[in-house]
Amino acid sequence: MLILRDLEVQSGKNMLDIQTLRGVAEEMNIPESDVAGFVGFYTMFNTKPRAKFLIRVCKSGPCHVMGSTTIFDAIQKHLGIGIGEGTKDGMFFLEKCECLGVCSVAPAMMINYDIHGNLTPKRIVSILNSYKKKKPSLMEDCGKEVEGKTCVINEPRQTKRLLENIGVVDPLRIDSYIGKGGYESLKKSLAMDPSKIIDTVKDSGLRGRGGAGFPAGMKWSFVGKGPVQKYVICNADEGEPGTFKDRILMEENPHLLIEGMAICGFAIDASLGYIYVRGEYRRSIERLQVAIDQARKKGILGKNILGSKFSFDVIIKEGGGAYVCGEETSLINSMEGKRGYPRFKPPFPGGAGFNNLPSNVNNVETLMSVPLIIEKGAGWYKSVGQPNCSGTKLYCLSGKLNRTGMVELPMGATLKEIINVYGKGLPKGRKFKFAQVGGSAGGILGKDLMDLPLDIDQPMKQGVTLGSGVVLVCDEGTCSVDFLLQILSFFEHESCGQCVPCRVGTAHLHHLARKFASRTAVPGDIDLMVEKATVMKKASLCALGQSPIMPITTMLKYFRKEFLQHCDPKHKCPQCDRSLSRYYAGGGH
Amino acid sequence: MESIQLTINGKQLAGHRGQTILEVAGENNIDIPHLCYHPRISKTGACRICLVRVNGTMLKTACTEPVIADMDVVTEDAEISQIRTGLLEMLLSEGCHNCLYCEWNGECELQRLCQKYDVQEPSGVFKNRERTVDTESSNGLRRNENRCILCGRCVKACGEIQMQGVWNFTGRGSSTTLTSDMFAKLGDSSCVMCGTCVQLCPTGALSFQTVLGRGQAWDLKKETSVCIYCGVGCQIDFYTNKEGQLVKAIGNENGPNEGHLCVKGRFGFDFVQSDKRLTKPLIKKNGKFEEASWDEALDLVSSKLTEIKSKSGPDSIMAFSSAKCTNEENYLMQKFMRAVIGTNNVDHCARL
Numbered sequence: 018m019l020i021l022r023d024l025e026v027q028s029g030k031n032m033l034d035i036q037t038l039r040g041v042a043e044e045m046n047i048p049e050s051d052v053a054g055f056v057g058f059y060t061m062f063n064t065k066p067r068a069k070f071l072i073r074v075c076k077s078g079p080c081h082v083m084g085s086t087t088i089f090d091a092i093q094k095h096l097g098i099g100i101g102e103g104t105k106d107g108m109f110f111l112e113k114c115e116c117l118g119v120c121s122v123a124p125a126m127m128i129n130y131d132i133h134g135n136l137t138p139k140r141i142v143s144i145l146n147s148y149k150k151k152k153p154s155l156m157e158d159c160g161k162e163v164e165g166k167t168c169v170i171n172e173p174r175q176t177k178r179l180l181e182n183i184g185v186v187d188p189l190r191i192d193s194y195i196g197k198g199g200y201e202s203l204k205k206s207l208a209m210d211p212s213k214i215i216d217t218v219k220d221s222g223l224r225g226r227g228g229a230g231f232p233a234g235m236k237w238s239f240v241g242k243g244p245v246q247k248y249v250i251c252n253a254d255e256g257e258p259g260t261f262k263d264r265i266l267m268e269e270n271p272h273l274l275i276e277g278m279a280i281c282g283f284a285i286d287a288s289l290g291y292i293y294v295r296g297e298y299r300r301s302i303e304r305l306q307v308a309i310d311q312a313r314k315k316g317i318l319g320k321n322i323l324g325s326k327f328s329f330d331v332i333i334k335e336g337g338g339a340y341v342c343g344e345e346t347s348l349i350n351s352m353e354g355k356r357g358y359p360r361f362k363p364p365f366p367g368g369a370g371f372n373n374l375p376s377n378v379n380n381v382e383t384l385m386s387v388p389l390i391i392e393k394g395a396g397w398y399k400s401v402g403q404p405n406c407s408g409t410k411l412y413c414l415s416g417k418l419n420r421t422g423m424v425e426l427p428m429g430a431t432l433k434e435i436i437n438v439y440g441k442g443l444p445k446g447r448k449f450k451f452a453q454v455g456g457s458a459g460g461i462l463g464k465d466l467m468d469l470p471l472d473i474d475q476p477m478k479q480g481v482t483l484g485s486g487v488v489l490v491c492d493e494g495t496c497s498v499d500f501l502l503q504i505l506s507f508f509e510h511e512s513c514g515q516c517v518p519c520r521v522g523t524a525h526l527h528h529l530a531r532k533f534a535s536r537t538a539v540p541g542d543i544d545l546m547v548e549k550a551t552v553m554k555k556a557s558l559c560a561l562g563q564s565p566i567m568p569i570t571t572m573l574k575y576f577r578k579e580f581l582q583h584c585d586p587k588h589k590c591p592q593c594d595r596s597l598s599r600y601y602a603g604g605g606h
Numbered sequence: 607m608e609s610i611q612l613t614i615n616g617k618q619l620a621g622h623r624g625q626t627i628l629e630v631a632g633e634n635n636i637d638i639p640h641l642c643y644h645p646r647i648s649k650t651g652a653c654r655i656c657l658v659r660v661n662g663t664m665l666k667t668a669c670t671e672p673v674i675a676d677m678d679v680v681t682e683d684a685e686i687s688q689i690r691t692g693l694l695e696m697l698l699s700e701g702c703h704n705c706l707y708c709e710w711n712g713e714c715e716l717q718r719l720c721q722k723y724d725v726q727e728p729s730g731v732f733k734n735r736e737r738t739v740d741t742e743s744s745n746g747l748r749r750n751e752n753r754c755i756l757c758g759r760c761v762k763a764c765g766e767i768q769m770q771g772v773w774n775f776t777g778r779g780s781s782t783t784l785t786s787d788m789f790a791k792l793g794d795s796s797c798v799m800c801g802t803c804v805q806l807c808p809t810g811a812l813s814f815q816t817v818l819g820r821g822q823a824w825d826l827k828k829e830t831s832v833c834i835y836c837g838v839g840c841q842i843d844f845y846t847n848k849e850g851q852l853v854k855a856i857g858n859e860n861g862p863n864e865g866h867l868c869v870k871g872r873f874g875f876d877f878v879q880s881d882k883r884l885t886k887p888l889i890k891k892n893g894k895f896e897e898a899s900w901d902e903a904l905d906l907v908s909s910k911l912t913e914i915k916s917k918s919g920p921d922s923i924m925a926f927s928s929a930k931c932t933n934e935e936n937y938l939m940q941k942f943m944r945a946v947i948g949t950n951n952v953d954h955c956a957r958l
Contacts, residue, residue, distance in 0.1 A: 035788055035789065039788060047771075048770075048771030048774070048796075049771075049787040049788040049790075049796070050772060050773060050785055050786065050788065051771065051774055052788065053774060053776050053787070053788040053789055054774035054776045057776030057777045057778065058775075058777075060778070361649070361650075361651035361667065361670040363671075363672065509779055509780055512778070512780065513778060513779065514756065514777070514778050514779040514780065514782035515650075515652045515758075516653070517693050517696055517697060517755070517756075518654055518692075520700075520780055521697065521699070521700045521780065522696060524779070524780035525696070528731075528733075545731075548692070552689055552693065555657075555685075555689055556665070556689050556692075556693060557654070558651060558652065558667075
């Protein structure tokens with residue numbers, strides 16, 4: 018991935034031409050079709066020339082709600098280009114993209130690898146102008162507004178555990194982390210029996226924070242035993258629209274992640290850790306690399322860490338723009354340099370994962386919780402949260418709120434509390450219409466579920482999921498059809514295409530949503546949509562294809578009437594009109 | 607190997623550890639519909655057609671799910687049928703499956719399943735995406751991706767059996783397509799034309815140039831034979847049409863080749879019915895071949911061989927016989943060389 022990324026930057030046109038790729042295949046001694054398959058899978062690569070600066074404007078849920086269409090308008094006005102078009106001087110090329118992970122400062126865009134948030138038509142012009150003298154590079158040059166610590170909500174009522182050192186520790190200096198008691202848990206762990214560590218994690222009740230909520234300690238205990246290489250893999254492919262928690266954690270406290278991985282490594286007898294970071298997160302990648310280098314110098318990573326008999330090292334792997342790679346087996350395939358297709362299970366990664374060897378895959382937030390549990394004990398960890406979902410959860414607030422960003426609250430905070438206390442309500446006294454919880458693969462919560470505790474289990478009973486902790490709030494001005502269109506176009510774009518129900522089903526659902534948006538649908542299309550999503554739910558290979566049923570049915574539960582209204586060709590809906598004319602113009606979908 | 611007892615459709619069956627539900631069912635003549643699974647390649651689990659019910663609740667793909675003791679499997683119920691129908695509808699609407707114009711009509715696995723589950727022509731609500739049609743660039747293979755269901759059998763056939771890696775998927779999601787090499791035309795690619803991908807293709811997406819316009823699948827008669835080219839002795843099923851023309855060669859899975867063929871076995875049968883074959887002996891007179899009688903021809907050969915043998919000795923003569931002859935004919939040839947000519951200079955083209 019890194020080789021290709023370098024070559025793309027070197028091209029000066031953000032492209033990988035066929036000749037270069039043939040060279041890559043020859044040098045690596047792999048079939049040309051493998052390279053073609055790989056490049057074709059990851060959206061960040063293109064074999065056609067683009068431009069010196071590639072502008073990717075996010076159109077996922079949070080950015081869309083906050084006005085992505087106006088950003089496309091502003092770029093069209095300033096540079097005269099639509100989606101899939103470039104300026105004549107070869108400077109800029111415009112693409113739409115899915116979530117960039119800076120949802121609290123939506124709408125956002127990425128120019129090459131620099132992310133800019135809080136966009137307004139006016140700001141766009143000054144940002145674009147500033148690029149006219151720049152040289153393309155892989156070094157991040159993001160706007161200040163997207164920096165990790167500025168995306169944390171400053172509100173004392175939180176239960177700060179993971180956030181305790183955010184903004185306090187200097188992420189670029191290991192001594193600063195050590196000064197705050199860093200790596201003490203690792204020292205403590207190395208003196209413990211590995212099975213005791215697993216027992217402590219089990220006892221703490223820590224459940225996976227990536228979305229599925231699988232008990233972490235149990236997962237660790239499933240990792241194959243015996244004298245073979247084992248791996249700790251950190252899933253930092255945070256792609257769920259509306260999620261930005263892992264980015265903040267990695268940017269602001271990278272050593273905590275390294276510590277968590279090392280403890281996990283010791284517990285499951287893995288001497289190598291990989292962090293799979295999505296390619297969009299340049300700053301996270303850079304800071305993690307600095308942290309890894311510093312830890313190696315201090316003897317915290319490498320052979321016989323901290324003077325013990327245990328050796329452990331961490332390597333970063335980068336993603337290339339594929340939401341599905343957040344699924345652990347897709348992630349492993351991607352790490353192996355393959356197309357990010359999920360694998361069928363069994364075998365599970367614990368038995369045969371990376372390189373077909375035992376691997377344990379955990380989310381960033383999960384792994385970072387481990388040093389805290391080791392330090393303060395399982396009892397302390399369980400002291401907050403719900404009986405079966407202990408600890409704190411990072412909630413990512415975005416959309417129509419007076420205050421957006423990340424908060425850390427005990428598991429099971431309610432929508433009402435999150436919106437009123439931490440989000441400070443909706444701006445300009447506008448009325449709440451619905452909230453999307455759990456991201457695109459999550460569901461819609463209406464006014465009736467304001468008091469539902471948002472932990473891992475209780476939302477499931479209402480047909481929604483907490484997922485990665487997304488809370489995207491929409492006001493009464495949001496059209497439910499238009500919103501669902503964005504979700505379903507997202508799924509079609511991100512489906513890997515391996516299994517039939519998801520590959521065809523996501524395309525069909527998107528098509529049906531477009532029919533409603535363009536007011537050419539018939540009432541029967543509502544049932545057709547549910548029917549398709551049901552087959553997908555039952556038959557899809559991975560969670561991506563199993564998910565669309567959730568936003569569809571929960572949206573219909575509240576707003577079926579709006580969908581029926583959209584069956585009338587005379588019905589007026591400026592929002593749907595705007596989406597159809599902006600997102601589907603130019604190079605098309 | 608550890609034996610495992612399980613129930614499929616109420617029948618008590620035995621399998622062994624490491625087998626999948628589909629494999630055990632297959633051994634016991636229980637048909638579980640499938641499209642991406644093929645015994646000659648690794649498991650994919652992508653078409654989802656083989657979903658079966660395990661222990662009364664879960665739906666699992668029979669091709670990937672290992673059997674475990676006391677497993678209770680049901681291969682068909684109302685919900686499973688409904689899912690299969692839904693999946694087949696999706697597949698039909700994704701491509702352009704017009705059996706009338708397809709040379710694999712009658713042999714297509716998708717067609718068979720659509721008939722079984724009574725899945726009709728797509729409604730037209732969903733438009734299919736035009737994909738690559740490349741029927742001319744290659745001398746041996748035809749590619750019409752509009753009939754492709756992206757099952758991945760060809761990708762694995764080329765990568766795992768022939769080890770050539772010509773095929774792979776590119777693009778993603780609903781824009782997934784096949785690519786040969788790096789977006790090359792099939793004829794310009796590194797394809798060695800073993801035809802294994804075509805043999806494994808469950809639809810008419812990949813096909814042979816030779817079959818076109820030479821009869822429908824159900825009109826063809828199959829005869830099993832052994833390849834005449836090299837010493838491996840691959841078994842081949844040759845198909846002839848009503849006019850007696852040889853149409854195609856498909857590797858027989860019971861032979862030592864386990865179904866595999868190379869380009870020669872696959873396509874090298876046109877000589878059989880060639881009008882250029884010799885039917886009478888020819889003797890070159892004054893620089894031109896002229897028809898002759900067998901007596902005349904044999905007399906000439908024997909006199910020339912005797913002449914060479916007496917002038918230059920028996921070891922100046924060598925015989926090289928052909929795999930296109932029978933074993934008996936080959937035996938006679940070496941006997942003739944040893945007993946009559948007096949040399950051990952014999953060789954055979956199958957010793958390649």
